[in-house]
Amino acid sequence: MPKITVRKGDAIAAEFSASPDQRLTLALVDNGIDILHRCGGNAKCTTCRVTVHDGEPARMTVAEYDKLKDKDLLGDVRLSCQMLCEADMTVEPAHLLSDSGLDDAGSRPADDITPTPEWMDKP
Numbered sequence: 001m002p003k004i005t006v007r008k009g010d011a012i013a014a015e016f017s018a019s020p021d022q023r024l025t026l027a028l029v030d031n032g033i034d035i036l037h038r039c040g041g042n043a044k045c046t047t048c049r050v051t052v053h054d055g056e057p058a059r060m061t062v063a064e065y066d067k068l069k070d071k072d073l074l075g076d077v078r079l080s081c082q083m084l085c086e087a088d089m090t091v092e093p094a095h096l097l098s099d100s101g102l103d104d105a106g107s108r109p110a111d112d113i114t115p116t117p118e119w120m121d122k123p
């Protein structure tokens, strides 16, 4: 099972194993990381964005590509709601509920990637 390492600055916030078919957002949430996911995992809000320090997946969904390009974030971050825990990764969430002042992180994303993924190579 892939190992997911979560950083907060220079510190390791969490390390856990995840199923390769699990959405990264859900793996983070289910392991105590209060990452925001305000659009419910639909590639619309970008609050689930992570910096990938190591092990960045070589593919992305077209929905992720379109949203990152639209927000001028392409090449800087990835959308955890559009990623699977396919391999070992070290990631750092950009937005945590505990730092946000918001009341909730967003509704829980579906188990499978939404919208239905169309995969492409990461540019």
Ligand code: FES
Binding pocket: 036, 037, 038, 039, 040, 041, 042, 043, 044, 045, 046, 047, 048, 049, 079, 080, 081, 082
């Ligand atoms: S883009 Fe909104 S939760 Fe991922």
